[in-house]
Every structure is written in structure tokens, then in C-alpha cells.
Amino acid sequence: MLIGIDDTDSPAGMCTTYLGAVLARRLIREHMRVREARLVRLNPNVTFKTRGNAAVMLDVDGDPGRAFAIACALVEELADFPCENTNPGVVVTERKPDTAFYRKAVTDFCTIEEAVALLDDAGAEYRGWKNRRGLIGATAAVASELFDRTSEILVYREPARFNTSRSVDRQSLFDAEAATFPHTWDSVDTINDVVVCVPHTPDPVLFGIRGESPLAVMTARQMVSSEKPGLEQIWVTNQGTDAHLLAGTIGDLREGLSYSVRGMVADPPETGTGGHVSFTIQDGGHAARCMAYEPTKNFRQIIRQLMPGDEVIAVGSFKKGSINLEKIRIVSLTRPVITRPPRCTACNKRMTSNGKGKGYKCKKCTARSDNPDVQEIPRTLGTGWYEVPPTARRHLAKPLCRGLPGY
16 A cells, blocks of 8 residues: 655644654554655645645555554644644555656646545545645655655654754764765755755754665765664655756746746846846747846856856746746857957057948058957856755755756
8 A cells, every 4th residue: 555644744843754754663563564665745836835845655565444544643643733834634545546646746736626536536545634735745645656766864853852952963964975975965065064954943853864875875874973863764755856847938937837948048147135146038039037046155156157148948946937046057158259449450559440330440550451359258157057056955956966957
């Protein structure tokens, strides 16, 4: 059977992955076998998400009815029900629902009614609390099919330590990243000297390490020194895969969806209030604004070097009329030039213009020339892919260390 759970957390506490890890252990105590624990990130632009818009799925051998009862009881025990935006959902099904629902939940928006119809068709047991919105993520989790998959080990705190300051040795995180990159990534941001993998929210997670495989994340995890953990779980995930992206066309972008879009830079980038950098790309008669916000730090220095005429592929979510950049590919660079009057070959002085289209004349010796002095302006920016730093990267965004995108 497949067990899906979503929307049990809140900004004030709890974590759906923690609840999933606890559930796995309770099922094992009931002599059930957990074949896989899966963490599924969904559309990051959903406005009513509690935090990272993650649902979990457990692939289990055992009695579905008993598993459903245990899962529901655990949700009622641990979910943060007082939070208005916490609306849990639990699904247990012996038949995998249509994977198209998962794809839509990652790239678009789904409704509770769509989820319920799919669950009824699959003969699933399910329960939703409050407005039942968690059924969307729970259904997407059991319907998920990961053609590209990564791993994350999440280390959870002892319950007695919840809502207290975390103790994780900072240097050990940097050492672990240095020893295992690129097989693990985003534990730290070395350029900006920031720890990324330790949350700042009051939830059960102590730290998490993402990587290509269970072996890679466990290797890094063993190098980290911290307070005594409560439990640990390795998850199969769609994180770092760009699963949220659609191929887009300027002029046909929908609010709240994420795209890769090709276009020509139309104007010089401008730095606005707060350090946000913006510019416009165009394709034919359509244009779209691109934004590199202040949290993207050094990435903005790349954006500031763009010039009108550069061809780019902009990647990010389309919100409030702007593409919020996650990464960018510079396809080609324009070759700007400076045009000046030529030097007189006899006097070595700059000639002056005789007027538009009338050539140039030396004031000293009256020599004439029709050819201006054209000099190309050198550019330090190169073509290729550029990405935001780890501290600004979204869960689903594929880091370049995993290979160059194919779009």
C-alpha cells in the first residue's frame, strides 16, 4: 500500500516529514515493512502553503485498515491543528492513482474535488481535517513518479528539545560539504559563509543534508557534530530536480507557475530599492520583467552585466508579472562598440564630423575620410549557466553541480 500525508505543520512548529518518520517506526512496530519513505515537494508558489509545501509517502507492506487507523491517530496526536492554515490529509491506497495528478500538483494548482475524485476512483481510504486541503498533497504523494530522484537525510531533535536553540557544530557542516560536494549540496553557502541546512523555525528538524544517494548523504551526515538527535530518516525526494518547471513563452505565462523562458534582453538592468535588480526580456511583441532579489546576493552581479541584445533563458516562477530568477543561461552576448571620428593619418589628430552621412574632415590639414573609428567594448561576462547561491535556492531547483539543464 501507499500512505500519503500532508499539511500537518505550521510556521509555529511540527513538520510533516517528522510525522512521517514517526509513522514509519510505529508501522514497523506493528510488524509492517516500510519499503520506501518519499518526500515530495509540490508547486512552490502555492500561497496557502505552511512552509516548504512538502508531502510524504510511505510504501508499506501490511494491513491497510490498520495502517490507516495508526496514521489518522498520529495526525491527531502531532499535527498543529490550532493553526488556521494547517488542514491535514491522510490517504491509504493499494492502487496507485494517475501520476498526472502529481505532475499537476508540482507544476500547477489542484483542487480538493480533483483529489477526492481520484481517490474514489482508486478505491482509497482517506480522511481530511478542517477544510481538507491536505488531501491534495497526500494524493499527489501517493501518485508521485520520480524519473529523477535525490536523497535527503533529515535529523530530528528529541521532543524535549523542541522550541529550544539548536546545537550543531558549524565547522563540521562546512567540512562535510567540502568532503562530499558535488555528491551532496546546499548544506552551506561557502561564498556567503552561511549555514543553509539548519532551520530557523521552531520545528523538529535539527538539520538536513541533500545529495545524490543515501550513501552520499549518510557519508556527510556522519561528519556532522551536534546535539543528540531523536531520530533520523533518509528520504527519497524530487528536490533538486527542476520538477516544477514548464517550457514557457513570453506573453503566455500564467501567475504562480514556474518556467524556463527564452528571450532577448531589452533594457539595461536596474538596481531598485532594497537592492533588487530588474530587467526586461522580449520575444517578438511580448515582454516580461525578470527579477533578481536581494537575497540572491552575488547572483545579482551577473545580472547587472547583461546588456540589451543579449539572448538568455530565464528560469523561475512567474509572480505578479515578473519571472523571479532561480537561474539563467546566457545563450549569446551582444558585441557593443564605440564609434568615434577617425584619426588623421597625416596629423594624428581626431577629425570632426561634416554632418550625418557626410564623412569626416581634419581641421588642421583638411584631409577627409568616410570611415569612422569603431572599437569593440570588451565584456568580462561569459555565456553559460549561472545560478542563485545555496542560501537563496528553492527546494525543487536543480543545482548546476547536478549537471547542466537541457533547456
